[in-house]
Amino acid sequence: MEDGNGGQNLPTKTLDSDLDPNLQKKHQSMLDRLSARHQTRLDSSLTRLDSSLTRRSDLSNSSESTSSFLSRFSDSKRSIESQLAESRQIASSDPARLKSHLDDISSSISELEKLVAENSYFLPSYEVRSSLKTISDLRQNVESLTAELVPKKKFTFKNKATAKKEPPKELEIEKSNSVSTKTSNNFVIRDSPGFRNKANEIFEKKFRGSDIGEFTLSDLDSCEVRLSGCFDALFINRLKNCRIYSGPVTGSVLIEDVEDCIFVLASHQIRIHLAKRSDFYLRVRSRPIIEDSNGVRFAPYCLEYQGIEDELEAAGLGEETGNWANVDDFKWLRAVQSPNWCLLLENERVEKVYVANLETGNEGS
Amino acid sequence: MGLLSIIRKIKRKEKEMRILMVGLDNSGKTTIVMKINGEDTSVISPTLGFNIKTITYQKYTLNIWDVGGQRTIRSYWRNYFEQTDGLVWVVDSSDLRRLDDCKMELDNLLKEERLSGASLLILANKQDIKGALTPTEIAKVLNLEAMDKTRHWKIVGCSAYTGEGLLEGFDWLVQDIASRIYVLD
Ligand SMILES: Nc1nc2c(ncn2[C@@H]2O[C@H](COP(=O)(O)OP(=O)(O)OP(=O)(O)O)[C@@H](O)[C@H]2O)c(=O)[nH]1
Ligand SMILES: [Mg+2]
Numbered sequence A: 001m002e003d004g005n006g007g008q009n010l011p012t013k014t015l016d017s018d019l020d021p022n023l024q025k026k027h028q029s030m031l032d033r034l035s036a037r038h039q040t041r042l043d044s045s046l047t048r049l050d051s052s053l054t055r056r057s058d059l060s061n062s063s064e065s066t067s068s069f070l071s072r073f074s075d076s077k078r079s080i081e082s083q084l085a086e087s088r089q090i091a092s093s094d095p096a097r098l099k100s101h102l103d104d105i106s107s108s109i110s111e112l113e114k115l116v117a118e119n120s121y122f123l124p125s126y127e128v129r130s131s132l133k134t135i136s137d138l139r140q141n142v143e144s145l146t147a148e149l150v151p152k153k154k155f156t157f158k159n160k161a162t163a164k165k166e167p168p169k170e171l172e173i174e175k176s177n178s179v180s181t182k183t184s185n186n187f188v189i190r191d192s193p194g195f196r197n198k199a200n201e202i203f204e205k206k207f208r209g210s211d212i213g214e215f216t217l218s219d220l221d222s223c224e225v226r227l228s229g230c231f232d233a234l235f236i237n238r239l240k241n242c243r244i245y246s247g248p249v250t251g252s253v254l255i256e257d258v259e260d261c262i263f264v265l266a267s268h269q270i271r272i273h274l275a276k277r278s279d280f281y282l283r284v285r286s287r288p289i290i291e292d293s294n295g296v297r298f299a300p301y302c303l304e305y306q307g308i309e310d311e312l313e314a315a316g317l318g319e320e321t322g323n324w325a326n327v328d329d330f331k332w333l334r335a336v337q338s339p340n341w342c343l344l345l346e347n348e349r350v351e352k353v354y355v356a357n358l359e360t361g362n363e364g365s
Numbered sequence B: 001m002g003l004l005s006i007i008r009k010i011k012r013k014e015k016e017m018r019i020l021m022v023g024l025d026n027s028g029k030t031t032i033v034m035k036i037n038g039e040d041t042s043v044i045s046p047t048l049g050f051n052i053k054t055i056t057y058q059k060y061t062l063n064i065w066d067v068g069g070q071r072t073i074r075s076y077w078r079n080y081f082e083q084t085d086g087l088v089w090v091v092d093s094s095d096l097r098r099l100d101d102c103k104m105e106l107d108n109l110l111k112e113e114r115l116s117g118a119s120l121l122i123l124a125n126k127q128d129i130k131g132a133l134t135p136t137e138i139a140k141v142l143n144l145e146a147m148d149k150t151r152h153w154k155i156v157g158c159s160a161y162t163g164e165g166l167l168e169g170f171d172w173l174v175q176d177i178a179s180r181i182y183v184l185d
Helices: A013-018 A021-048 A061-093 A095-119 A125-149 A308-314 B003-014 B029-036 B071-080 B099-110 B135-141 B166-181
Strands: A171-173 A194-199 A202-206 A214-221 A224-228 A233-240 A243-259 A262-284 A289-291 A294-300 A341-343 B016-022 B050-057 B060-067 B086-092 B119-125 B153-157
Touching (some): A061 A095, A061 A125, A095 A125, A125 B050, A214 A224, B029 B050, B029 B060, B060 B071, B086 B166, B119 B166, B153 B166
Parallel strands (some): A171 A202, A194 A214, A202 A224, A214 A233, A224 A243, A294 A341, B086 B119
Antiparallel strands (some): B050 B060
């Protein structure tokens, strides 16, 4: 079959007659499938259409469903735009109502996004893309209106989370304990390096050469952990009252279930789940995110040890992007500030943390 | 619109494939899509919602839907199921702790009737990380052998950082979809 020339590659009778019977059978079955496939596409677009549309089974239906979508889309768009336009007036006449007004707009935009997602399977890709562009423009508008009209409050939390300094029992170096994990279908997974199941201790680990990979901190209570050197990925799970200092992570840090902790981390991505009353001092290339968290506060990275500048540079984290302050809360997808997190004011931040001991550690495990 | 141009238009759309990428958050979906598309992968934020990439692959146009995997937004996955030709399930092979979660979400997805005809590519991503499980190990954990016999599936180890394995995976996926739909090609 020739290709790339508009309708040229439509199967024709003459083509059929040249083929041997076997191929011809195959050919016919392809045609059947193709037409069955059109039919399912058309049918399912039809069933999704507004009931007001008359059902007709000719080919023009798929373009009618597109236009029905487009008219619904532009109706909602217009109504959102007029709501946006009202915001300024509400801000001056009835400021108390402004927040809920902006919230309403945000949820209308989410509805609109859902409409696009639901209809996307029959829409031409151009329509999908331009609808998505419209949605992101509307979001942008809400954001800038919010920034302009809603007075910037400084969000702070009263009880500052301070990791109580227990006298360290001993300085444990390189005693990372490996465990093997078992999955539900009893497949035993190999060991993975990390510090686990400890209380009131200090740990150090220096990543070097071929030693890098992923690393896990889990089930620690009132511990301090100092990690230096570049490594690939950090998994943090179930920590209480701990202080975690880490050099650059070239992939991502995944944090789940922590409370009353202080983290000083540098990474390409940082994802925080189920965190309570904890402070994060971050250097991060993308936007940090939180989910199911509250009482978490953010500040810029503040770790110092010999050679850290070079390590950050090598990991692509040499530059302060300012992203430590651009937190997305997946439990608060609205334009107004999430109540779950805030920025740490300068006078509430810890001093730069110097970890001198790191240089004396043994290397490699 | 004349009849011929309508036919031509539909014909062209038939060369399109709709591919849905899902998996737990942090598994590397967005990084994989950007890598295939030859874009810079050094600054990627967790996906709030979804991205669509239209990529020309061999003679097909792939519409790739990359949907965010954070727990809060997994319930929206179902909005994207309709008319999916290929399903790509991405696994972070270095995230040992969440493999049970990963298996559970995949099992749920495969029960979905609207996805029953879709070819399934499982990408065991992050093979570049020391300590990552191999594709064979991931297949055991996910119990892939027990999958419904009518499903076309394949597991491939890959790294979105080095690019290793990505073409092998997508070649299989596109060929498999094509052979189901465009028999003669
Ligand atoms: N080492 C390594 N890291 C990877 C690889 N692929 C992705 N990553 C890292 O893993 C993290 C998550 O990648 P994303 O592409 O954002 O993951 P996602 O699946 O799109 O996540 P959601 O959008 O939340 O669903 C990022 O920090 C990536 O740099 C890989 O092959 N190797
Ligand atoms: Mg993503």
